[in-house]
Amino acid sequence: MNKxxxxxxxxSEGRDSNIIKEIEEAIINTKNVILLEHxxxxxxxxxxxxxxxxxxxxxxxxxxxxxxxxxxxDLTKHEGKHPRIGAVDVIPLVPVQxxxxxxxxELSKTLAERIYxxxxxxxxxxxxxxxxxxxxxxxxxxxxxxxxxxEKMQSEDWKPDYGTKPHPTAGAVVIGARKPLIAFNMQLxxxxxxxxxxxxxxxxxxxxxxxxxxxxxxxxxxxxxxxxSVNLTxxxxxxxxxxxxxxxxxxxxxxxxxxxSELIGxxxxxxxxxxxxxxxxxxxxxxxxxxxxxxxxxxx
Amino acid sequence: MNKxxxxxxxxSEGRDSNIIKEIEEAIINTKNVILLEHxxxxxxxxxxxxxxxxxxxxxxxxxxxxxxxxxxxDLTKHEGKHPRIGAVDVIPLVPVQxxxxxxxxELSKTLAERIYxxxxxxxxxxxxxxxxxxxxxxxxxxxxxxxxxxEKMQSEDWKPDYGTKPHPTAGAVVIGARKPLIAFNMQLxxxxxxxxxxxxxxxxxxxxxxxxxxxxxxxxxxxxxxxxSVNLTxxxxxxxxxxxxxxxxxxxxxxxxxxxSELIGxxxxxxxxxxxxxxxxxxxxxxxxxxxxxxxxxxx
Numbered sequence: 001m002n003k004x005x006x007x008x009x010x011x012s013e014g015r016d017s018n019i020i021k022e023i024e025e026a027i028i029n030t031k032n033v034i035l036l037e038h039x040x041x042x043x044x045x046x047x048x049x050x051x052x053x054x055x056x057x058x059x060x061x062x063x064x065x066x067x068x069x070x071x072x073x074d075l076t077k078h079e080g081k082h083p084r085i086g087a088v089d090v091i092p093l094v095p096v097q098x099x100x101x102x103x104x105x106e107l108s109k110t111l112a113e114r115i116y117x118x119x120x121x122x123x124x125x126x127x128x129x130x131x132x133x134x135x136x137x138x139x140x141x142x143x144x145x146x147x148x149x150x151e152k153m154q155s156e157d158w159k160p161d162y163g164t165k166p167h168p169t170a171g172a173v174v175i176g177a178r179k180p181l182i183a184f185n186m187q188l189x190x191x192x193x194x195x196x197x198x199x200x201x202x203x204x205x206x207x208x209x210x211x212x213x214x215x216x217x218x219x220x221x222x223x224x225x226x227x228x229s230v231n232l233t234x235x236x237x238x239x240x241x242x243x244x245x246x247x248x249x250x251x252x253x254x255x256x257x258x259x260x261s262e263l264i265g266x267x268x269x270x271x272x273x274x275x276x277x278x279x280x281x282x283x284x285x286x287x288x289x290x291x292x293x294x295x296x297x298x299x300x
Numbered sequence: 301m302n303k304x305x306x307x308x309x310x311x312s313e314g315r316d317s318n319i320i321k322e323i324e325e326a327i328i329n330t331k332n333v334i335l336l337e338h339x340x341x342x343x344x345x346x347x348x349x350x351x352x353x354x355x356x357x358x359x360x361x362x363x364x365x366x367x368x369x370x371x372x373x374d375l376t377k378h379e380g381k382h383p384r385i386g387a388v389d390v391i392p393l394v395p396v397q398x399x400x401x402x403x404x405x406e407l408s409k410t411l412a413e414r415i416y417x418x419x420x421x422x423x424x425x426x427x428x429x430x431x432x433x434x435x436x437x438x439x440x441x442x443x444x445x446x447x448x449x450x451e452k453m454q455s456e457d458w459k460p461d462y463g464t465k466p467h468p469t470a471g472a473v474v475i476g477a478r479k480p481l482i483a484f485n486m487q488l489x490x491x492x493x494x495x496x497x498x499x500x501x502x503x504x505x506x507x508x509x510x511x512x513x514x515x516x517x518x519x520x521x522x523x524x525x526x527x528x529s530v531n532l533t534x535x536x537x538x539x540x541x542x543x544x545x546x547x548x549x550x551x552x553x554x555x556x557x558x559x560x561s562e563l564i565g566x567x568x569x570x571x572x573x574x575x576x577x578x579x580x581x582x583x584x585x586x587x588x589x590x591x592x593x594x595x596x597x598x599x600x
Binding site for chain 1: 302304306334336353484540541544558559560561563569572575576577579580582583584590591594595597
């Protein structure tokens with residue numbers, strides 16, 4: 001079984017289709033890599049690509065795509081709703097098959113080194129690759145954004161892991177290995193955003209709710225629907241089942257219900273398999289009851 | 301990606317641990333094969349092995365295990381609750397990864413030919429390998445059991461696909477490629493088997509219920525619990541979600557509920573993933589939202 005890594009780079013360009021196309025081509029023209037999803041948002045002025053491949057494939061594709069971004073995206077002229085510190089803002093690397101978190105951390109550092117050495121782009125390592133505990137969280141690294149980078153990098157706490165000062169037009173990039181994150185939204189049968197916000201507050205870890213859950217109430221204007229938007233950072237700690245069930249219960253207490261849900265990006269199979277086992281009340285469940293769980297043990 | 305096939309042979313020996321061990325060793329000592337599960341039942345006097353591997357691995361392991369069974373199990377002295385026609389009673393072959401049903405049918409015929417030529421064991425092909433429509437169903441082939449084989453084989457309809465008369469002590473074997481079957485049982489909060497039987501009647505295809513569902517009411521004496529026992533022969537036609545939900549609803553109509561469930565043997569991942577998507581009311585679900593669904597497209 002080959003070692004497979006997923007990569008979900010975020011670029012600070014969601015409007016210029018030529019630049020977006022050039023980034024996409026850098027990825028899809030690389031060997032041993034496949035593009036899984038791509039979305040660009042005008043208001044955020046941001047594009048997200050999801051691709052996966054061998055360690056070498058992901059390394060090559062990501063270096064090339066970063067090179068395009070550094071040469072084409074000028075942060076001094078960039079505006080958009082989403083916070084960002086660089087032309088390529090963040091590069092998460094996620095183990096998918098036959099690969100350890102440690103190997104992904106190693107890959108993130110090799111990639112970071114080349115990006116700094118050859119493109120002059122300073123790098124912060126985050127999540128499992130972080131060099132210090134206070135630099136684990138993306139939001140903390142990104143605080144102050146591109147415009148605040150010169151000042152931020154002078155503080156001892158926020159000296160980059162590679163480099164010392166921002167790239168003049170491309171800023172800096174955050175790179176790191178992390179567990180798969182599940183971005184999962186639930187729609188309520190109400191247009192009252194207060195209800196969604198109330199539920200979000202109850203379930204998020206920050207307010208004493210479910211571990212590994214970040215949540216927001218969001219108004220979907222076009223659908224006239226209130227949505228509870230969730231990022232689940234470790235589905236092995238809090239299951240997707242638990243998130244959904246808790247939101248359903250909280251909504252029900254207020255006289256509402258969850259009418260539908262949506263998945264942003266992709267999810268690992270196991271998050272869904274565990275959820276089904278809980279729903280089915282399966283008493284003899286273990287992941288070994290799933291045929292495909294044994295494929296990795298078959299080294300042929 | 302390697303071609304992987306699952307094989308779930310049933311042997312007519314559940315008591316003599318030496319013979320059972322010899323069969324197991326024939327499987328586990330074969331290259332490119334892994335044993336996933338094994339269960340032996342004294343009352344049924346029957347053992348079921350679940351293993352998977354490459355096409356060649358499964359072919360080798362299954363030939364060797366059959367050879368052990370033909371030499372060690374004497375059906376003229378066999379008694380047990382479960383219907384059977386041979387020492388190795390049935391050999392289902394199921395596509396798991398990167399393999400078509402047609403390739404599994406081909407494998408079943410190659411294996412059948414060798415088993416007949418070298419061990420003198422006549423073979424009926426069933427399910428997707430069946431040579432005639434009336435020979436698709438295992439229960440029809442097995443009707444009359446070992447004791448009725450001499451007579452059965454004289455009828456034009458029941459001439460074996462390989463061979464003309466039963467092996468004197470090992471009878472005959474049924475071999476074929478089929479879709480994965482999910483054996484799934486649901487326990488009710490009652491010890492009244494009539495309730496389970498009533499639900500089973502309502503949901504099974506034979507009585508106009510759910511397609512691809514076979515169901516029975518069973519009394520679990522040791523647990524003092526009534527159980528609805530289901531075989532789902534194609535989860536892409538009727539989902540596991542639908543089976544569970546329908547049983548829950550039927551139970552609820554009679555004032556009962558499903559308190560737990562169990563999986564006999566293994567299940568393909570997708571049956572569980574589809575079930576979770578339904579439970580989560582995921583409106584943008586497709587199997588492509590699952591990262592691992594793309595692994596097959598990554599030919600590295």
